Amino acid sequence: MLKQTGFLILLSAGLSFCTPSKSISQLPQTDFSWANASYTIVISYSDECPFCIRYTAKIREIRKSLPENWNFKLLKVLPEEQWDFDGIDEFSADIIHDSTQSITKFLGIQVYPEAVIVDSAANVVYKGAIDDRAHETGLSKTAVTTHYLDDAIARLSQGEKANEPFPLAKGCYIEFNEEN
Numbered sequence: 001m002l003k004q005t006g007f008l009i010l011l012s013a014g015l016s017f018c019t020p021s022k023s024i025s026q027l028p029q030t031d032f033s034w035a036n037a038s039y040t041i042v043i044s045y046s047d048e049c050p051f052c053i054r055y056t057a058k059i060r061e062i063r064k065s066l067p068e069n070w071n072f073k074l075l076k077v078l079p080e081e082q083w084d085f086d087g088i089d090e091f092s093a094d095i096i097h098d099s100t101q102s103i104t105k106f107l108g109i110q111v112y113p114e115a116v117i118v119d120s121a122a123n124v125v126y127k128g129a130i131d132d133r134a135h136e137t138g139l140s141k142t143a144v145t146t147h148y149l150d151d152a153i154a155r156l157s158q159g160e161k162a163n164e165p166f167p168l169a170k171g172c173y174i175e176f177n178e179e180n
Contacts, residue, residue: 035120039156040071041149042096042107042116043130047083049112049172051134058130059113060090062149067157077104077112077174101176114169115149117156126152128166 043059045052063072072094076083079099098104107116107124117126132146152162 037071038067038069038120039125040073040118041066041153042073042075042103042109042118044075044077044104044109044112044114044174045083046076046078046112046172046174047081048078051140051171052113054133054140055113055130062130062153063091063094066153070153075104075109077101104174105176109174111169111171111173113171117152117162125156126162126166127169129169132167134170 041062043062045059047053059074066072073096074091074094075096075098077098079097083095096103107118108127109116113130115126115128115130116124119125126149128148130147130149131144132148133140133144146167148167155162
């Protein structure tokens, strides 16, 4: 019993060094302030990803229906992409150009589209799927039955926590630059 307790103490101490908490000062520099809003929603997007193209209307709807004092940002990871979709002008002020992939890595974003909600203190309070449309990589449902991101926004707006565990986002994998 004593050996197990000692092992658990060592394991938890080791894990605390492996998973440091992030602070607002560690957030990568952007052209907007993370702390100027209660929450910031960041959604990874690529116009080369079929899932993103299918989600464009939903992303537009989410952006328009956000509560006051929330930021909305689309994360453009690949600088060579030329985004050209219906309504791109609406999003022009909301695009984060993350060519170094520092924000993508900081937030742990792995796929397109993936939604992350960060509070003003840089705590990730939601990270995952927009809804259950993409139920397997490469496969999507014809009808959405669960609106994960909408539910998280509603809960956070009411002062509650988002439901956990967060639903895994499924879509197109992000290719990370080797030199970054």
